[in-house]
Amino acid sequence: MAEARNEPVRADARQNRARIIEVAQKAFTASGDVSLNSIAKMAGVGPGTLYRHFPTREALILAVYRHEVERLAAYAPELLEDHPPLEALRLWCDRLAYYGRIKHGLADVLHALTDDGLAGETYGPIIGAVTLLLRACEDAGDIRPGVDPDDVLLMLGFLWRISPGEEGEARAARLLDLVVDGLRAGAPNL
Amino acid sequence: MAEARNEPVRADARQNRARIIEVAQKAFTASGDVSLNSIAKMAGVGPGTLYRHFPTREALILAVYRHEVERLAAYAPELLEDHPPLEALRLWCDRLAYYGRIKHGLADVLHALTDDGLAGETYGPIIGAVTLLLRACEDAGDIRPGVDPDDVLLMLGFLWRISPGEEGEARAARLLDLVVDGLRAGAPNL
DNA sequence: TTGCGTACCGGAGAGCTCTCCGGTACGTTC
DNA sequence: GAACGTACCGGAGAGCTCTCCGGTACGCAA
Numbered sequence: 380m381a382e383a384r385n386e387p388v389r390a391d392a393r394q395n396r397a398r399i400i401e402v403a404q405k406a407f408t409a410s411g412d413v414s415l416n417s418i419a420k421m422a423g424v425g426p427g428t429l430y431r432h433f434p435t436r437e438a439l440i441l442a443v444y445r446h447e448v449e450r451l452a453a454y455a456p457e458l459l460e461d462h463p464p465l466e467a468l469r470l471w472c473d474r475l476a477y478y479g480r481i482k483h484g485l486a487d488v489l490h491a492l493t494d495d496g497l498a499g500e501t502y503g504p505i506i507g508a509v510t511l512l513l514r515a516c517e518d519a520g521d522i523r524p525g526v527d528p529d530d531v532l533l534m535l536g537f538l539w540r541i542s543p544g545e546e547g548e549a550r551a552a553r554l555l556d557l558v559v560d561g562l563r564a565g566a567p568n569l
Numbered sequence: 570m571a572e573a574r575n576e577p578v579r580a581d582a583r584q585n586r587a588r589i590i591e592v593a594q595k596a597f598t599a600s601g602d603v604s605l606n607s608i609a610k611m612a613g614v615g616p617g618t619l620y621r622h623f624p625t626r627e628a629l630i631l632a633v634y635r636h637e638v639e640r641l642a643a644y645a646p647e648l649l650e651d652h653p654p655l656e657a658l659r660l661w662c663d664r665l666a667y668y669g670r671i672k673h674g675l676a677d678v679l680h681a682l683t684d685d686g687l688a689g690e691t692y693g694p695i696i697g698a699v700t701l702l703l704r705a706c707e708d709a710g711d712i713r714p715g716v717d718p719d720d721v722l723l724m725l726g727f728l729w730r731i732s733p734g735e736e737g738e739a740r741a742a743r744l745l746d747l748v749v750d751g752l753r754a755g756a757p758n759l
Numbered sequence: 760t761t762g763c764g765t766a767c768c769g770g771a772g773a774g775c776t777c778t779c780c781g782g783t784a785c786g787t788t789c
Numbered sequence: 790g791a792a793c794g795t796a797c798c799g800g801a802g803a804g805c806t807c808t809c810c811g812g813t814a815c816g817c818a819a
Contacts (some may be wrong), residue, residue: 389815392767414805425769430807579785582797604775615799620777 387432396432398422404443415439451478452504455511464515465522469559471512475505475535476551506532522562534558577622586622588612594633605629641668642694645701654705655712659749661702665695665725666741696722712752724748 387393402422406413415436419429433439454474458467509528516522535558577583592612596603605626609619623629644664648657699718706712725748 387767389766391815395768415807416805419769426807427769427809428767431767434807436806577797579796581785585798605777606775609799616777617779617799618797621797624777626776 392432395422395424395428399424399429399432399439400442400446403439404447407440407443447478448504451475452508455508459512459515463521464512464519465559465563468512468516468522468562469555471508472535472555472559473552476555479535502532516562520564523564526562531558531562582622585612585614585618589614589619589622589629590632590636593629594637597630597633637668638694641665642698645698649702649705653711654702654709655749655753658702658706658712658752659745661698662725662745662749663742666745669725692722706752710754713754716752721748721752 387396399418399422403418406418406421415429416426418439419426422429429439433442451474455467455471458470461467462470506528509531513522513526513528513531517524517526577586589608589612593608596608596611605619606616608629609616612619619629623632641664645657645661648660651657652660696718699721703712703716703718703721707714707716
């Protein structure tokens with residue numbers, strides 16, 4: 380169970396690694412078939428550097444994916460500091476939706492990787508984030524008690540199936556309103 | 570159900586296609602990561618020709634695989650013409666074993682393709698071949714009646730797990746003797 | 760601060776994938 | 790058998806992947 384993430388020792392190496400991931404994220408979401416060469420150039424490093432950090436294309440994609448998940452999970456506590464719980468929940472869902480639509484573009488590549496322990500690595504942090512938000516909402520009395528994080532994610536499953544674009548944005552927002560409204564404390568049913 | 574195999578119209582094109590498959594088969598079984606360039610060169614055609622017939626590496630591998638299966642299935646009736654049924658069965662099993670060990674080398678690549686309707690395309694012809702051989706043996710009274718082709722293939726499953734090489738050959742032959750002996754008419758048990 | 764060991768950088772380059780297109784020769788028609 | 794349309798060939802080449810290695814500068818110790 381030793382979490383063997385290969386974080387470099389030297390500061391410049393860590394910076395390079397982070398910059399590559401950042402650039403790769405934008406590049407990959409724009410189009411799936413970007414050359415690793417061009418990503419290296421955009422990140423201001425040589426091909427050799429990129430390939431030392433990420434030996435294969437898959438490795439880079441995986442790193443981007445992991446990074447996204449981590450940021451998404453870390454976003455929940457940040458939101459709770461600056462917003463009332465229910466609003467934080469709603470904002471977080473917006474971002475989850477955005478993330479879902481983005482990931483949709485990478486789905487082809489990602490699909491080949493899901494054999495690994497990727498699913499667990501993904502849903503763990505995400506469920507943690509949802510749990511945190513729900514508990515805050517419950518404590519504030521904003522939503523009905525006893526809402527299960529898993530249920531929320533289940534309901535939010537549709538976000539993954541909305542394709543990116545102008546229209547998708549609007550549609551996701553509309554459906555999210557419905558879901559969040561349904562969770563509210565004053566909601567009629569049940 | 571329209572079998573849309575893209576057989577070329579012109580004779581030279583068909584020859585080229587066949588030669589490429591033949592060369593690719595040898596090349597792939599020798600090592601999985603042969604360059605398509607070198608295969609084209611070995612087949613005496615330009616890269617352009619190879620890529621027109623097989624747009625991607627996967628397509629070529631798939632074609633090789635299909636070709637092998639077809640030849641294996643066609644081998645059964647050939648054997649029955651030249652040999653007594655039980656001997657034919659045994660010879661066919663030898664070849665199945667050989668094929669199984671070869672395919673073992675391609676397993677990595679093949680694994681990614683098994684999502685398609687490949688399984689059906691494989692086992693259909695193979696089961697047909699086994700059925701043919703078993704019926705001939707039954708008619709000749711060489712084996713006990715009521716042997717199911719599926720059962721035979723099931724028993725022969727171990728062939729796929731024997732790795733290629735000198736030692737593997739001998740081992741496969743020994744185990745095959747056991748199985749075929751078990752099928753015989755005069756066998757004691759049951 | 761200076762000096763040292765080494766982790767790390769990044770460009771040159773070999774080799775591959777895949778495309779484009781002028782030329783060739785196959786099959787057909789008369 | 791001769792002439793024609795086109796299916797097909799195959800090499801040149803652009804661009805990519807991945808490696809190797811001399812050089813750089815980071816972290817550390819004194």
